[in-house]
Amino acid sequence: xxxxxDTKSKKVTTYVFGEMKQxxxxxxxxxxYDYSLAKIVDGAGVDAxxxxxxxxxxxxxxxxxxxxxxxxxxxxxxSVVRAVKRALVVVDLPFGTYQGNSKEALSSAIRIMKETGAxxxxxxxxxxxxxxxxxxxSAGIPVMGHLGLTPQSIHKFGTYTVRAKSAxxxxxxxxxxxxxxxxxxxxxxxxxxxxxxxxxxxxxxxxPIIGIxxxxxxxxxxxxxxxxxxxxxxxxxxxxRRYHHLYEEISGAVENYVKDVxxxxxxxxxxxx
Numbered sequence: 001x002x003x004x005x006d007t008k009s010k011k012v013t014t015y016v017f018g019e020m021k022q023x024x025x026x027x028x029x030x031x032x033y034d035y036s037l038a039k040i041v042d043g044a045g046v047d048a049x050x051x052x053x054x055x056x057x058x059x060x061x062x063x064x065x066x067x068x069x070x071x072x073x074x075x076x077x078x079s080v081v082r083a084v085k086r087a088l089v090v091v092d093l094p095f096g097t098y099q100g101n102s103k104e105a106l107s108s109a110i111r112i113m114k115e116t117g118a119x120x121x122x123x124x125x126x127x128x129x130x131x132x133x134x135x136x137x138s139a140g141i142p143v144m145g146h147l148g149l150t151p152q153s154i155h156k157f158g159t160y161t162v163r164a165k166s167a168x169x170x171x172x173x174x175x176x177x178x179x180x181x182x183x184x185x186x187x188x189x190x191x192x193x194x195x196x197x198x199x200x201x202x203x204x205x206x207x208p209i210i211g212i213x214x215x216x217x218x219x220x221x222x223x224x225x226x227x228x229x230x231x232x233x234x235x236x237x238x239x240x241r242r243y244h245h246l247y248e249e250i251s252g253a254v255e256n257y258v259k260d261v262x263x264x265x266x267x268x269x270x271x272x273x
Contacts, residue, residue, distance in 0.1 A: 012047050012088040014120060014142045014186040020047070020219070021208040027220025029210055030228065032083075033059050033076045037225060039083035046087050048210075050122065050222060051077045053092040053152070058226040065151045066095045070108055077116030090144050091118045095152040098123055098132045105132035109141050122189065124150040126176025130183060137184045145180040147173050148214065149192035162213075164193045174201055181205045189222060190214040192239070213239030 010016070020027050029048040032038035033055045041049060055076050056068035070093075077091040091112050098105030109121050120142035123133060136143055149163045157163075164170045173193065180188055187208040190198050195215025202209040202218045211218035223240065226232045230245040260266035 009086065011086055014088065017048075017088065017187055017208050018206075021206070027208055027210060029220055029222035031055075031222070031225045032080050035079045035083045038080040041225065042084045042087045047220070048088040048090060048222075049080060049084060051080050051089065051091040051116075051118070052122075052224065053094045054224050056094075058224065058232060064154055066154075068094050070094055070097050070111065074112060074115045077112060077118050081117040088120065089116075089118045090120045090122050091116055092122045098136075099125075099129060102131045102135040105129075106135045106139055109136045109143075110139065113141055120144055120186065122146055124152050126172070127179055130179055133180065133183050133185065143183075143185045144210075145177070145185045145188035146191065147176050147180075147188060147193075148190045151191075160192070162192050162194065164197055170194075170197050173197065174204060177201045177205055177209075181207050190218065192237075213237065 017027065027047045028045075029050055030041055030046050031050045031052045031054055032041050033051060038049060051073065053065040053068050053073065055072070056062045056065045059076070060068065060072075062068070073091060073094050077089070081089050093105070093108055093112070097108035105123075112118060112121055121136065122144040123129060123136070124146040126145075126147055133143055133145070149157070149160065151160075154160065164173045170193075173190075174197075177188055177190075185207060187210060188201075188205070189210045189212065190201060191211075192213040195217060198209065198211055198214035199217025208219040210220040210222050212222050224232075227235055227240050228243055230242045230247055231250070233245075233247040257266070
């Protein structure tokens with residue numbers, strides 16, 4: 001068996017994440033929220049799948065990530081885990097399930113791990129949620145951090161603009177990354193920050209740094225699947241590369257179906273019993 005084939009078939013774990021950084025192999029990560037698409041994404045060879053609270057936006061139609069509940073995240077997480085054979089599956093802790101209460105944070109993380117079968121959880125924030133991170137880690141639950149633009153704090157920021165452009169905010173972000181690494185996080189997502197800063201963070205820590213809108217100097221990339229496939233066509237940030245335009249394709253397919261039903265072209269003689 002070739003090395004490439006072996007790498008593609010090997011189950012990705014948090015340990016494998018660390019190995020990938022050490023050997024300089026970039027980590028590919030995408031979101032998924034349901035069984036059918038997660039099966040395709042995993043089969044295509046992605047290294048990690050994030051069951052993101054972005055499900056609040058792309059699956060439920062909310063403007064922010066805040067409304068999605070722990071029960072709903074567990075539903076999405078379990079759906080994805082049942083589809084996945086190789087990728088590392090990480091589930092977001094949703095807003096209100098860990099902030100300011102480390103006991104609740106641990107309880108939320110345990111529920112996700114027990115009821116979804118996921119490999120790890122992701123949590124937003126730095127020093128302000130460090131106690132929750134440490135408590136979750138003390139139970140043996142792997143934690144992925146998330147710094148920079150943290151969508152659960154959108155009402156505090158008031159905008160989705162690039163974060164950590166000031167020296168003060170950049171210094172805090174680097175300090176928080178070091179704190180999360182020291183606490184025991186196995187990886188950190190950096191969202192929408194200057195590429196130069198993201199590269200500096202990636203070089204300052206030994207754990208993998210996954211970027212979304214953070215340039216190519218980090219250890220891997222993550223995108224929202226529905227954005228990357230062009231299902232959501234109204235969202236076009238600079239960091240997004242669309243690999244397909246499914247909105248147009250699906251719209252065309254549905255229009256053709258409606259036309260065929262109306263004209264009694266579907267079903268034809270071969271499509272009935």
